[in-house]
Amino acid sequence: MTQELHIVGGGLAGSEAAWQAAQMGVNVVIHEMRPQVETFAHQTGDLAEMVCSNSFRSDDDEQNAVGLLHWEMRAANGLIMAMADRHRLPAGGALAVDRDAFSQGVTAALTALPNVRVEYGEVSTLPEDGHWIFATGPLTSPALGQAIQSETGAERLAFFDAIAPIVHADSIDMDVVWAQSRYDKGDTEAERKAYLNCPMTKPQYEAFIDALLAADKTEFHDGETAGYFDGCLPIEVMAERGRETLRFGPMKPIGLTNSHDPENKAYAVVQLRRDNALGTLFNIVGFQTKMKYGAQTEVFRTIPGLENASFARLGGIHRNTFMNSPTLLDDQMRLASKPNIRFAGQVTGVEGYVESAAMGLLAGRFAAAEILGIPLPAAPQDTATGALIHHITGGAEAKTFQPMNVNFGLFRPVDGLKGGRRGRKDRYKAYTDRAKADWTGWLDAQG
Template identity: 85%
Template sequence: MTQVLHIVGGGMAGSEAAWQAAEAGVDVVIHEMRPTVGTFAHQTGNLAEMVCSNSFRSDDDEQNAVGLLHWEMRAANGLIMTTADAHRLPAGGALAVDRDPFAESVTAKLHAHPRVSVTDEEVTTLPDGGQWIFATGPLTSPALGEAIRSETGAEALAFFDAIAPIVYAESIDMSKAWMQSRYDKGETEEERTAYLNCPMDRDQYEAFIDALLSADKTEFHEGETAGYFDGCLPIEVMAERGRETLRHGPMKPVGLTNPHAPDVKPHAVVQLRRDNALGTLFNIVGFQTKMKYGAQTDVFRMIPGLENASFARLGGIHRNTFINSPTLLDAQMRLKSKPNIRFAGQITGVEGYVESAAMGLLAGRLAAAEILGRDLPDVPQDSAMGALIHHITGGAEAKTFQPMNVNFGLFRPVDGLKGGRRGRKDRYKAYTDRAKAEWQTWLDHC
């Protein structure tokens, strides 16, 4: 009788792992504690619910590492990417999705798969027998977190994630705001107008920064240190690093022309991105925050065009737990002290929806191969998948290990290519060409 694969956590990684293993011919049980046990950030019991953003970031598979990861997941019949493509929203050169239909579709596909079953129970121990994948993500329950700490003999590392607010479109003043993607990027008119822009002059920007810095913030428990992943910093933390930081980050005014005042260059611009297919909800791009709710409404209504904004969701902050994977996991993503257990997703120290799903894809395939007695070739290090798994299972320095997005800095150099900014385009294209060839060869032998 074929062994069952148990997957703990039904987020991006767990859902993708389940799909890959089931498609390989393995029976799978997904243990997802929601909705029986809720979390701070989730709103439903759906699998693959998107919490912090609706964006999978750049879809450019020739000049961007995360776009390359998109390509590799599509080539591997990835459930997350296939579903994301089916629920895509205009976002210029990025891939953004209609989050609720996306999660509903992933949930329906997994429930309909004849080899997948889903149970809403909380797993609080690391089993000694059977084949397991733990993909519990940043909101691993306290009981399971304690079990992981007890098994590994080390404190789980932790940092904090912040969530951006969502605004009702009907409450935005379009006499001040306008629709445009930076540099009019996109092949269609819909893509070229994928973002809603709110301009600020210098005085408005300075007043906004003052308000950010003085606003009431969420306080942490005694003895708890707030460490943030640099790709998801709260805006007030960015502002504390310098008054111009936001203007050169999420509020940069470049590549945009205000049709209400085409001869006036904004000092800063706040961008909002469509959050659902109906266009009734917009999230404020890059505006993760730890401000208290009352302060958020006061500060965000200082933004021109959002003076009367109504919020479908305010921002928030939550603890994000991950393990020291370079120390604890082998090259097959198995826990060295309990090889019947694999870890996948954000808990392994990758950051982002795409990276989490990618590690779920690999864990699902590796576990299925082990259960079925098949030998898989090593994941090619020169692919985006390989660069990530190599980083978390030994390529990173264990003493300073921190969550990491996929990036070309994780890739081995291509022989014969010079460095420098002028050669970057050719270098990135060489990375992606090599990665696609290596990844396709690996898939052909799986």
């Protein structure tokens, strides 16, 4: 009889791992502590619940590394990408989803499989035997975190992650706000108008920065320090780095023309992206925050068009746990001291929904192949998936290891290509062509 694969954590990585292993014929048990053990960020007990953004970022598979990762996961019959495509929302060149429908779809697809079952309850120890994948994500429970720390002998690593607020659409003033994707990007009218834009004059921007800097913030407990991931910085931390930082970041006005006042260029723009299929909810793009709730409503209502905003969810901040994977995991994602255990997802030191799910895809395939006695080579390094796992299992400098999004900086150079900005388009295309060929070959070799 086929041995069971136990997967701890029903987030995006755990769900993808379960799907991949089940498709290979292995019996899978998903251990999910929600809803019995709640977290501050999750709202449901559904698998693959998205708690921060509803975007998987760029879907361009020729000029963007995360878009290439999308392509690789689709080619591998990935569940996460299939559900993202099914529940896609207009978002210009990005892949955004209706978060509730997405997680419900993942849950339904997995629970419909005869060789998958879900057991609810917390797993707080590292088992001595059996086949296990731990994909507990950034909100790994304190008990399990302590078990990991005790086993690895390494100091528990953590940084703080912030969540952006969500606004009710009917509370947005559309006489001020206009719909447009940056540079009118998108193949359809809906995609070209996937974002709502709140314009600011220079005085309005300066007043907003003043209010942001003066607002009450969440304080850390004694002994805690904030090591933020640069891809998810709270807006007030960005503002502290310089008054113009936000205007060259999430509030940049380029590529946008105010349809209410096309002759006047906004000094800064706050963008909102649709958060559900009904179009009743919008999240404020890039506005992760550690402001206290009262301060958030006060500051965000100074944004033109949001003076009467009603918030479905305010922002928040939480600890995000990850391992020093270069010192702990092998290229099959096994824990060196307990090779019956694999890790996947954000806890391994990748950052982002898609990156986490991609590590789940690999862990699920590696574990299933081991159970079935089928040799499975490491993922090709020159693919997006392979570049990520290479980075976290040995390519990164262990002393300075921090969570990483997929990017072309992780790829080995392609010989004969020019460097610099002029050659970047050709270089990225060469990366993606090489990756697609290598990834297709890796999948074909598995039958």
